Amino acid sequence: MHEERNLMSIRARNRVAWFLSEAFQPPVTVGLLLLFSPAIEPGFPGTVWFGALAVLFVCVLPFALVLLLVRLGKVTDHHVSDRRQRAPVLAMAVVSLLAGLGLLTAIHAPRSVIVMVLAIVSGVVVLAVISLFWKISGHAGAIALSTAIAVIMLGAPWIPLLLLIPAVGWSRVVLRAHTVAQVVVGALIGGGVTTGLWWLLRELLVRTG
Numbered sequence: 001m002h003e004e005r006n007l008m009s010i011r012a013r014n015r016v017a018w019f020l021s022e023a024f025q026p027p028v029t030v031g032l033l034l035l036f037s038p039a040i041e042p043g044f045p046g047t048v049w050f051g052a053l054a055v056l057f058v059c060v061l062p063f064a065l066v067l068l069l070v071r072l073g074k075v076t077d078h079h080v081s082d083r084r085q086r087a088p089v090l091a092m093a094v095v096s097l098l099a100g101l102g103l104l105t106a107i108h109a110p111r112s113v114i115v116m117v118l119a120i121v122s123g124v125v126v127l128a129v130i131s132l133f134w135k136i137s138g139h140a141g142a143i144a145l146s147t148a149i150a151v152i153m154l155g156a157p158w159i160p161l162l163l164l165i166p167a168v169g170w171s172r173v174v175l176r177a178h179t180v181a182q183v184v185v186g187a188l189i190g191g192g193v194t195t196g197l198w199w200l201l202r203e204l205l206v207r208t209g
Contacts, residue, residue, distance in 0.1 A: 013174060020171035024164060025079070026142035027059040030120060033146040034058055037116040040153055040202070050109040054117055057100020062093040081177060083135040090128035097121045115201040120145075123194035130189075137178045141190030143168045148195040165191065 034054045038047040066089060069075040076082045080089050101117050123145060130136045147161040169183040178186075 017171035017174035020168055021079075021139065021175055021177070024139070024143050024168045026138050027063040029142045029146040031055045031059040033149060034113070034116055034120075036150075036153070037113045038110045039112075041110045041112045043110070047110050047113075050104065050107075050113045053109070054100060054104060054113050057096050057103070058117060058120055061096045062089075065089075065092055065096075079139075079177065083131055086131040086135075087128055090124055090131060094121065094124055094128065097124065111205050112202070115198060115205055116149075118201060119194050119198035122197050123190060126189055126193060127186075130185075135178065135182055136189070137169070137172055137183045137186030139172050140165070140169045140178075140183045140186030141194070144187040144189075144191030145194045145198075148191045149198055152195075152199065 035048065035051040037051050037054065038044045041047070063078070066075060066078055066080060069089070070078055075085050075089065080086050097117060097120065101114065101121065104114055104117065123141060127136060127138055127141060144165050147164050150161055151158045165187055169180075169187060172178045172183055173180055
C-alpha cells in the first residue's frame with residue numbers, strides 16, 4: 001500500500017511538472033510579453049497589432065519550424081531536448097527574429113516593441129552559444145525574462161508572477177530535462193542579462209523621447 005501511494009504521488013508530481021512545462025514553454029511566455037510590449041508607449045491597445053506581428057516572427061514561425069523538424073525526424077521533440085540539435089534550431093530562430101526586426105523597423109513599429117525584440121535576440125544568441133557545450137534551460141530563461149519584465153512594466157502588484165520562475169524550473173528538473181544548475185543559470189541569463197539589456201534599451205528610449 002505504501003509503495004502504491006508513493007507511485008501515485010510520483011505520477012501526480014510528474015503530471016503537474018508536465019503541465020507547467022507545457023503551459024509556460026518559451027513561445028507562450030515570450031509571446032504574451034511581446035503582445036503587451038507596446039503598453040509602455042502612448043497608443044496602446046491600438047498598437048497591439050505591432051506586438052502580434054513581433055509574436056509571429058519571434059515565436060510562431062520558429063516554433064512552427066521546430067514542429068516541422070520534429071515531424072521530419074530531424075529534431076527529437078518540440079522542446080529540442082537533445083543539446084546537439086539546439087544550435088542550428090536557435091540559429092534559424094535568430095534569422096526569423098532579425099527578419100521580424102527588419103520589418104518592424106520598416107513599418108515604424110513602436111520603439112518599445114523593437115527594444116523588446118532586440119533584447120530577446122540577445123538572449124537567444126547567448127542561449128545558442130552556451131548550448132554548444134551545455135544544455136542550459138530555455139524554459140527557465142524565458143519565464144524569468146517574461147515575468148521580470150512584466151513586473152517592471154506593470155508594477156509591484158504583479159510581483160507574485162515571479163513565483164512562476166521556481167515553479168517552471170522545478171518542472172524541468174522533475175521531468176529530468178535539465179539539472180538544477182542548468183535551470184538556475186538559464187533563469188539568471190533570462191532574468192538578469194536579457195532583462196537588464198531590455199531595461200537599458202528602454203531607458204535609452206525614454207531619454208531620447
